Amino acid sequence: MSAQHSKPNLNESQASELVQRVFSLSPSEIRPLPSYDDQNFYVATAEGGEYVLKIMNSKDSEDHNLIEVQTYTMSFLHQSGLPAQTALPTTSGLLMSLEEIDCGSGCQKYMVRLLTYLPGTTVSKLPLTPQLLYEIGKTAAQMDKILNEMTHPHLSVLQREGFKWSLSNVALLEGYLYVMDGDPLQEVMKSVIQQYKTSVVEKYPDFRKCINHGDFNDLNVLMQPDETDCYRISGILDFGDMNSGYYIHELAIAIMYMMIEHPNPIEVGGPVLAGWESVFPLNEVEKDCLYVLVLCRFCQSLLLACYSVTLDPENAEYLLITSRKGNKILRDLWELGKKQTEKAWFQSAAQFADRK
Known part of the structure; x- marks a missing residue:
């Protein structure tokens, strides 16, 4: 993946700020999870929920329609009885948010979602x-x-x-x-x-x-x-x-x-x-x-x-x-x-x- 289409590299304080600002939740615990092209964090909140904060790489973040279909698919499977994650709405009621973030090499746009955390x-x-x-x-x-x-x-x-x-x-x-x-x-x-x-x-x-x-x-x-x-x-x-x-x-x-x-x-x-x-x-x-x-x-x-x-x-x-x-x-x-x-x-x- 080229530098201009890079994998995000947020630190924990940046991830915490995103959760507070975009989803109006207060993280009580936040830690990185392994990932391939994107970046994932486990998030526990003071409000009692457990989530996965998913920050898409900048290349895939450009394809809004594809991410929308993927997000809809998870909800469709969940409603059909299979254990898939679902996305939590942002403060503005959307299931994803395109955020401009500086991970150390200049600002880039990354699509951000907060998904339910599944045990297992x-x-x-x-x-x-x-x-x-x-x-x-x-x-x-x-x-x-x-x-x-x-x-x-x-x-x-x-x-x-x-x-x-x-x-x-x-x-x-x-x-x-x-x-x-x-x-x-x-x-x-x-x-x-x-x-x-x-x-x-x-x-x-x-x-x-x-x-x-x-x-x-x-x-x-x-x-x-x-x-x-x-x-x-x-x-x-x-x-x-x-x-x-x-x-x-x-x-x-x-x-x-x-x-x-x-x-x-x-x-x-x-x-x-x-x-x-x-x-x-x-x-x-x-x-x-x-x-x-x-x-x-x-x-x-x-x-x-x-x-x-x-x-x-x-x-x-x-x-x-x-x-x-x-x-x-x-x-x-x-x-x-x-x-x-x-x-x-x-x-x-x-x-x-x-x-x-």
């Missing part, structure tokens, strides 16, 4: 039992089915032509391959991209369209234990990567990220797939492309993280979270091959579904 533990910190993975797959499918019913006057902004995180735009990764120069994984990535172009692109007419959350990962899903000590999803976070996509994209993304924290990653696909198909069964073409799309998401995540580190080296530890384990998983999955991987996933999914 991120999936990344929990043992990924088959039941928990099943719930993740089921919830991801429910979310996309609900989003498919949503209407909004600016919904067209989700087309996001050229959006590098969309699984419709895997070919764009070729422009970033140079950051892997000297790494043997670069050849695997080239092969995956080529396989996408030759075996997936032609199948898109048979994929079912929908709106994707686009980043259903182990840090964006919160869970809490229920009365039976099983875990239920208590929060779905971060709608910044929403785009017009396909059901199969969301499933591929969910499987890929859940593999990162699992001691035996190949075991993830079956239960996630079973949970997904309990809500939205795949057609044969979608099933045939799932393996390659999961590999593609690995390539997106690993390659774009390396690229981001070249722009923001100080944030390397957070940016490279996926890479620490993901590099090996991608290589292993590629070497295992499509046939063996699909056999493991689809047999496991069938067995899991039979037990339900």
Whole structure:
């Protein structure tokens, strides 16, 4: 991200001043939360509420309609029974405010929202039992089915032509391959991209369209234990990567990220797939492309993280979270091959579904 479209870098006193001035609340506690392109703060107020203050990076802050749709989506899911955050109105009754802030390199405009704080533990910190993975797959499918019913006057902004995180735009990764120069994984990535172009692109007419959350990962899903000590999803976070996509994209993304924290990653696909198909069964073409799309998401995540580190080296530890384990998983999955991987996933999914 270029300097003029930078990630915000407010200190805690600036964040506190924003909360007081824009939302008329009195922070009693404020602390930074990890983030990728934006800046987030946990805020507890003297009035008794808990919130997340979200300051968008200056580039995304320019797209008012996109942020409006993302904010509306969270409310729509919340009203439909899924645990998404909602935005608190500003003193003037709006759900967002464009603020001019100096983070140390001159004033820039950043879009600011105060979102409800959802309790729970991120999936990344929990043992990924088959039941928990099943719930993740089921919830991801429910979310996309609900989003498919949503209407909004600016919904067209989700087309996001050229959006590098969309699984419709895997070919764009070729422009970033140079950051892997000297790494043997670069050849695997080239092969995956080529396989996408030759075996997936032609199948898109048979994929079912929908709106994707686009980043259903182990840090964006919160869970809490229920009365039976099983875990239920208590929060779905971060709608910044929403785009017009396909059901199969969301499933591929969910499987890929859940593999990162699992001691035996190949075991993830079956239960996630079973949970997904309990809500939205795949057609044969979608099933045939799932393996390659999961590999593609690995390539997106690993390659774009390396690229981001070249722009923001100080944030390397957070940016490279996926890479620490993901590099090996991608290589292993590629070497295992499509046939063996699909056999493991689809047999496991069938067995899991039979037990339900």
